[in-house]
Amino acid sequence: MNHPVAGAIAGLVGTVAMTAAMRAMFRALPEKDRYPLPPRLITDRVVGPTGLMDALDEPERRDLTLALHYGYGAAAGALYPAVAQRVGGPAAVTGIGYGLAVWGASYLGWIPAMRILTPATRHPRARNSLMLAAHVVWGGVTGVTAAYLMSGKSQSRAGEEPMADAGERTTAVRELA
Numbered sequence: 001m002n003h004p005v006a007g008a009i010a011g012l013v014g015t016v017a018m019t020a021a022m023r024a025m026f027r028a029l030p031e032k033d034r035y036p037l038p039p040r041l042i043t044d045r046v047v048g049p050t051g052l053m054d055a056l057d058e059p060e061r062r063d064l065t066l067a068l069h070y071g072y073g074a075a076a077g078a079l080y081p082a083v084a085q086r087v088g089g090p091a092a093v094t095g096i097g098y099g100l101a102v103w104g105a106s107y108l109g110w111i112p113a114m115r116i117l118t119p120a121t122r123h124p125r126a127r128n129s130l131m132l133a134a135h136v137v138w139g140g141v142t143g144v145t146a147a148y149l150m151s152g153k154s155q156s157r158a159g160e161e162p163m164a165d166a167g168e169r170t171t172a173v174r175e176l177a
């Protein structure tokens with residue numbers, strides 16, 4: 001599989017896991033820290049001035065936020081294979097490092113530089129912990145998924161049913177849960 005495509009798919013899968021983790025961790029935040037998470041704040045700040053957010057109802061705003069969040073995850077994932085090839089190492093470890101680098105480049109770099117949000121250093125510790133943990137989840141899942149997709153094992157081999165070993169993987173996943 002083409003490496004940027006594999007990375008984009010992996011980034012999308014990673015964003016699914018990240019979003020679930022963010023939602024779960026959000027509920028554990030202290031009440032004072034339970035204001036919208038960065039994907040929504042960024043969407044409001046970037047799209048809001050266009051007037052589009054005013055034209056949308058709340059479910060549509062949530063859908064737009066998720067679409068942009070998933071798009072960013074897929075775009076960042078598309079870049080991952082090039083980084084992973086240069087860095088090397090176990091996919092999960094490389095992915096987690098990449099996820100933390102994405103967090104740093106975003107929340108300490110381009111997002112405050114563009115005046116979209118203040119830098120992470122000015123946000124509550126509990127929210128930063130949530131976002132760091134979410135990026136660890138994203139990076140780990142993205143790294144492992146990209147490695148799997150790029151290994152060619154996801155493609156059907158001559159004479160085999162596609163995903164012939166899916167039952168074995170499903171059992172393994174159930175055992176982990």
